[in-house]
Amino acid sequence: MTAIETIATGVAEAESAEEALVGIRVTTGGAKRLGRRLLATLGQALLSLGVIVVAWQGLLTVFEVNDFISRGPLDVWHYLTDPANSAQRDVLREATMTTFRDAAIGLVAGTVAAVVFAVVFNLWRSVESAFMPIAMALRSVPLVAMTPLICLIFGRGLLAVTVIAGIVTFFPTLVNVSLALRSVPASSIDLMRANGASPATTLRKVQLPAALPALFASARIAAPLALVGALLAEWLSTGDGLGYLMLQSVSTFETDQMWAAVTIVTFASVVLYGIISAVEQVVLTRYAPEQTGRAV
Numbered sequence: 001m002t003a004i005e006t007i008a009t010g011v012a013e014a015e016s017a018e019e020a021l022v023g024i025r026v027t028t029g030g031a032k033r034l035g036r037r038l039l040a041t042l043g044q045a046l047l048s049l050g051v052i053v054v055a056w057q058g059l060l061t062v063f064e065v066n067d068f069i070s071r072g073p074l075d076v077w078h079y080l081t082d083p084a085n086s087a088q089r090d091v092l093r094e095a096t097m098t099t100f101r102d103a104a105i106g107l108v109a110g111t112v113a114a115v116v117f118a119v120v121f122n123l124w125r126s127v128e129s130a131f132m133p134i135a136m137a138l139r140s141v142p143l144v145a146m147t148p149l150i151c152l153i154f155g156r157g158l159l160a161v162t163v164i165a166g167i168v169t170f171f172p173t174l175v176n177v178s179l180a181l182r183s184v185p186a187s188s189i190d191l192m193r194a195n196g197a198s199p200a201t202t203l204r205k206v207q208l209p210a211a212l213p214a215l216f217a218s219a220r221i222a223a224p225l226a227l228v229g230a231l232l233a234e235w236l237s238t239g240d241g242l243g244y245l246m247l248q249s250v251s252t253f254e255t256d257q258m259w260a261a262v263t264i265v266t267f268a269s270v271v272l273y274g275i276i277s278a279v280e281q282v283v284l285t286r287y288a289p290e291q292t293g294r295a296v
Contacts, residue, residue, distance in 0.1 A: 045274030106165020180214035
């Protein structure tokens with residue numbers, strides 16, 4: 001090996017080492033930024049919970065709500081932690097798990113169906129023109145009015161609850177994702193077409209990553225709605241879960257149990273919002289870093 005070849009080899013090895021070092025720095029910096037964003041999301045969730053607790057106690061104090069029908073945050077905490085209420089806590093725990101299962105299945109089913117329909121609408125605009133008005137017309141019908149019909153068709157079991165919780169999830173996700181798929185810059189679409197990419201390839205590599213923020217924004221909205229849908233179905237249909245438990249607590253004047261159930265639903269909605277926000281940061285950092293506002 002000549003001296004020139006030796007020098008060239010050394011330069012190449014140095015450049016490779018430098019590139020590897022830069023890659024490590026970028027990855028480390030990205031992990032740190034992701035960690036900061038996740039901590040910020042956790043802090044926001046805790047702040048929201050604190051605001052709810054303060055507002056709750058403040059409203060009870062300002063309006064001097066009768067103690068016979070009202071319970072404050074400390075009252076609910078005592079009810080949930082008092083060893084004497086272990087039997088009631090078991091009932092609440094079982095009802096909570098049922099409601100969370102119903103809401104989670106409805107949320108996933110509604111979101112998947114909405115994304116599939118949004119993709120179909122994007123690929124075939126004639127299908128969107130035919131079916132989107134029907135979807136919006138169905139959305140205008142109150143869910144309370146639709147619930148008896150849904151129960152008549154799908155029964156009074158898990159399937160009916162999934163349909164009801166999925167409906168409230170489906171529509172906001174469908175509208176937001178459809179709009180996001182159409183909002184991709186025309187220059188990006190033209191560039192893919194100029195390189196011979198098919199509509200499906202353009203959808204997979206350009207449009208879907210660009211629609212991820214809209215998908216997660218819809219999920220943050222839909223998660224509490226899925227809980228509401230599950231509660232409504234349990235109240236009107238299945239006779240299980242927190243929905244039926246709250247209805248039963250009101251009729252039997254079990255005020256502590258009713259307020260505890262409402263508190264669990266409220267706090268679960270805030271926690272779900274925070275979890276979805278955290279997952280959004282992880283997914284966008286991995287698959288669409290430019291959508292986070294700061295590329296990693």
